[in-house]
Amino acid sequence: MRIPSLLLPSLLLPGLTAAVGFDCAHITVDNINYDLSPLGGVHEVYHVDKTEDSITNTTYVLNICSILNRAAIRGPLKCGTSKNICGFRETKSLDGSSETEYAFPIVGLDPLGHGTKDPEITRLKKLDSSREGLLIKLSGGEYKEEGGKKKDAGAVIEFQCDPDRTGLEGLKDIQDEEVEEKAKRSAMTMADDKNGNGNGTSDDDLNDNDPNKSLKFVSFGPGDDNSYVLKLDWRTKYACDNYQRDNRENQSGGHWGFFTWLLIILFLCVAAYLIFGSWLNYNRYGARGWDLLPHGDTIRDLPYIFQDWIRSFVNTIQGAGSRGGYSAV
Known part of the structure; x- marks a missing residue:
């Protein structure tokens, strides 16, 4: 029986994903095995930037072990259900005259399995002998600058060995998204009411700076190769060299x-x-x-x-x- 050509890519998708993707459960570096699958699931971190004229709130949604699926859709914003990391940005002027929203993919395969995440995995001890963990670089995203020019996007996640942490401390399930959004919108409204005069809510209050949280936002911006890079720190026992053994x-x-x-x-x-x-x-x-x-x-x-x-x-x-x-x- 002949397989219709339109169905062929979807049938080959699992194989393509395994070939060019990132298997979080079976990571081997320098003959040491790691299993990061307990960190799977949809998680999020957010960051708020304030200027004299506007306030920008960006929520980064990620699933390192699988695609985001429905989590890649937030109201009218769509990032791509085949992605692993997406950003959702909301910019609001302090005088209330304008408000813009933008969703952009950071890591993941293109539809029908094309493209690659190009995983690069390095032990932290190779970079610093006093540190233990993994540095994982993933790509496959795209970011549009203010002028409309598109740039490649990716993520660099530093999994730091912490024997006392599972890595899930302080992380909210995606079911709590509505509560999270209300809290962030309330914070933006408070900043708007103060009209940016410096007497309102501080950056530490607005940003996701909970010291008990294992997953931390570091930065998002142009990297050395002119592509945009999301940097995250993730403390977990699963990144320890001897944990598996x-x-x-x-x-x-x-x-x-x-x-x-x-x-x-x-x-x-x-x-x-x-x-x-x-x-x-x-x-x-x-x-x-x-x-x-x-x-x-x-x-x-x-x-x-x-x-x-x-x-x-x-x-x-x-x-x-x-x-x-x-x-x-």
Whole structure:
């Protein structure tokens, strides 16, 4: 059967995604394995910039392990459901004369699986021997400057080793988006009421500067190659070099340790019983050979006892399925 050409790209999409994408669950760098899949899901951070004339609020929505899907759509703003990181920008003049909204993709594949995220993964120890974690660079986005010129966009996420953090501290689920938006709009309204006179809400109050939050916004702007780069810091135990190995050893030790000790105890009990029983039979009865073993006759008969039990079991099963009545003579 021929496959219609229009359906072919969609059928090949999973394979293309795996080939050119980023697998957060299976990361190997310098023969060290990392699994960042517990950090999957849709998360967001936001940043507010104030000038003399306007205030700009940008929310960055990301899912490092999968596409954003519906999270890439916010009201009239659409970033692209096949993206992994998107930005949603709202700029409002302080005098209330204008308000603009803009959505832009930062990381992800183009529709139908074209393009690439070009993942670049580096251990932080290669950059600084005193630090531990991963530096991951991803691309595939696009940003339009004020003049209308389009530039490539990407993200640089620094996963910092923190044994005491899962990386999900302070992160809100996407279901809390409505509450988050109301809070941010309220903050922008407060700044507007103060008309930018410097006596209103401070930058620290407006921005997402919760010290307990593991995911932090660092910056967004032109990089060295003239493309726009979103920089994030993410503290998590899953970026520690030895976490995978230590976690695997702890799990195996917890399961196999119990059974190992159980087998050892059973073996020692059986051995003590046989040794003590053999010594007793030798000294009391002068036994030799099989007669030395306690209950030696029973041990010798075990194969026959087992055969009889199997035969009885089979006869019982067959008898339960046989038909009653007279049999032919």
